[in-house]
Amino acid sequence: MHIEEFKLERLQSLWENEVEINLTESGIHPYTLRELLDADEIDELLDVRLGYGWTNGEPTLREAIARLYPRAGVDNVLVTNGSAEANFLAMWTLLEPGDEIALMLPNYMQIWGVARALGVEVKPFHLCADAAWRIDLEELEAAVSPRTKMIVVCNPNNPTGAVLSRDEMDAIIEIADRVGAVVYADEVYRGVQLDGEEGPSFHDLYDRAIVAAGLSKALAHPGLRVGWLVGPEPFIADAWHRNDYTTITTALPSEYVATRILEPARRQQILDRNRRMLRENLGLLEDWLASQAQGDPANAWSFTPPQAGGMAFLRYPHRIGSTELATRLRQERSVLVLPGDVYGMDHYLRLGIGEQRETLGKGLTILGDFLATL
Numbered sequence: 093m094h095i096e097e098f099k100l101e102r103l104q105s106l107w108e109n110e111v112e113i114n115l116t117e118s119g120i121h122p123y124t125l126r127e128l129l130d131a132d133e134i135d136e137l138l139d140v141r142l143g144y145g146w147t148n149g150e151p152t153l154r155e156a157i158a159r160l161y162p163r164a165g166v167d168n169v170l171v172t173n174g175s176a177e178a179n180f181l182a183m184w185t186l187l188e189p190g191d192e193i194a195l196m197l198p199n200y201m202q203i204w205g206v207a208r209a210l211g212v213e214v215k216p217f218h219l220c221a222d223a224a225w226r227i228d229l230e231e232l233e234a235a236v237s238p239r240t241k242m243i244v245v246c247n248p249n250n251p252t253g254a255v256l257s258r259d260e261m262d263a264i265i266e267i268a269d270r271v272g273a274v275v276y277a278d279e280v281y282r283g284v285q286l287d288g289e290e291g292p293s294f295h296d297l298y299d300r301a302i303v304a305a306g307l308s309k310a311l312a313h314p315g316l317r318v319g320w321l322v323g324p325e326p327f328i329a330d331a332w333h334r335n336d337y338t339t340i341t342t343a344l345p346s347e348y349v350a351t352r353i354l355e356p357a358r359r360q361q362i363l364d365r366n367r368r369m370l371r372e373n374l375g376l377l378e379d380w381l382a383s384q385a386q387g388d389p390a391n392a393w394s395f396t397p398p399q400a401g402g403m404a405f406l407r408y409p410h411r412i413g414s415t416e417l418a419t420r421l422r423q424e425r426s427v428l429v430l431p432g433d434v435y436g437m438d439h440y441l442r443l444g445i446g447e448q449r450e451t452l453g454k455g456l457t458i459l460g461d462f463l464a465t466l
């Protein structure tokens with residue numbers, strides 16, 4: 093089976109550990125185990141026996157996940173290795189060659205690549221740059237037909253940080269319902285909305301919704317590799333059966349830590365800390381952008397601030413292409429940023445704003461110095 097290169101992940105895989113400053117992360121600076129757990133918990137973690145555990149997820153972890161979704165019980169939950177595995181399993185479970193899906197763009201391009209490799213026709217609909225990343229509902233209407241198996245959204249969105257309004261969610265559900273389609277929502281950034289409102293999950297609103305999420309982004313712990321799928325029981329059973337062919341199970345020590353993270357008070361504490369970091373860093377970015385435009389309005393970047401998530405997606409005014417810009421910045425200054433080209437959107441950059449403030453500040457100063465030489 094041919095699969096096209098997943099440009100975004102490939103670029104990070106190759107360079108994220110080679111540079112001095114990595115501004116390609118979309119989540120928030122992670123905790124260490126020592127920062128996260130108290131002494132008793134660290135002791136308990138040391139006693140976790142390293143067996144296979146439960147291949148659909150440790151039961152108390154599945155209960156903790158189910159509690160996040162008012163309409164879900166444990167049998168609606170499958171624990172996966174990151175939300176990346178959740179997305180892969182879901183597409184492999186639901187799609188057949190010749191199917192049609194409608195997919196939001198811009199987007200984390202995993203589902204785009206997997207669906208096309210499976211022989212699925214992918215019809216895009218867009219978030220509009222000139223309308224503060226609001227969804228083009230007319231384009232969605234036109235992309236959906238009785239052959240549409242699912243409407244795929246990433247909400248909050250990677251890379252724009254846009255969050256669908258309740259009206260937009262209702263409109264998507266109405267269009268899906270009309271043709272009996274699934275709404276598949278990657279909600280891995282849900283929880284760190286900057287206004288403090290978590291907002292509903294598609295799972296709360298639609299019987300045919302399937303959602304993927306995990307601990308990597310809003311909850312700041314990608315190194316645990318814990319994600320999940322929440323959906324109708326027959327779908328979860330089918331995805332579990334396919335999980336026997338992929339990774340069998342997640343790691344028990346990760347599941348132990350994940351269960352602690354999802355304790356309501358601790359989860360809230362982590363989200364509050366993350367939101368605080370994002371607000372401060374967004375201020376830093378906005379000051380930097382103002383300094384870039386100073387003196388010459390032609391140097392102004394166009395930017396709609398993210399509503400959620402650890403990244404900002406910006407259009408820069410310079411004539412250089414985004415891949416060349418990112419490559420030269422890495423080679424000449426050891427700073428890594430994501431070029432808009434990985435989303436098919438040249439002249440944009442995605443910058444991680446979930447880093448520690450000092451790292452972001454340093455990276456922006458270097459980026460500014462570099463741009464001044466162009």
Ligand SMILES: Cc1ncc(COP(=O)(O)O)c(C=O)c1O
Pocket residue numbers: 118173174175176177179200246250278280305306307308309314318319
């Ligand atoms: C929208 C989205 N989904 C899924 C993933 C994969 O994340 P993980 O497998 O670490 O949970 C990412 C990573 O950037 C993402 O942005």
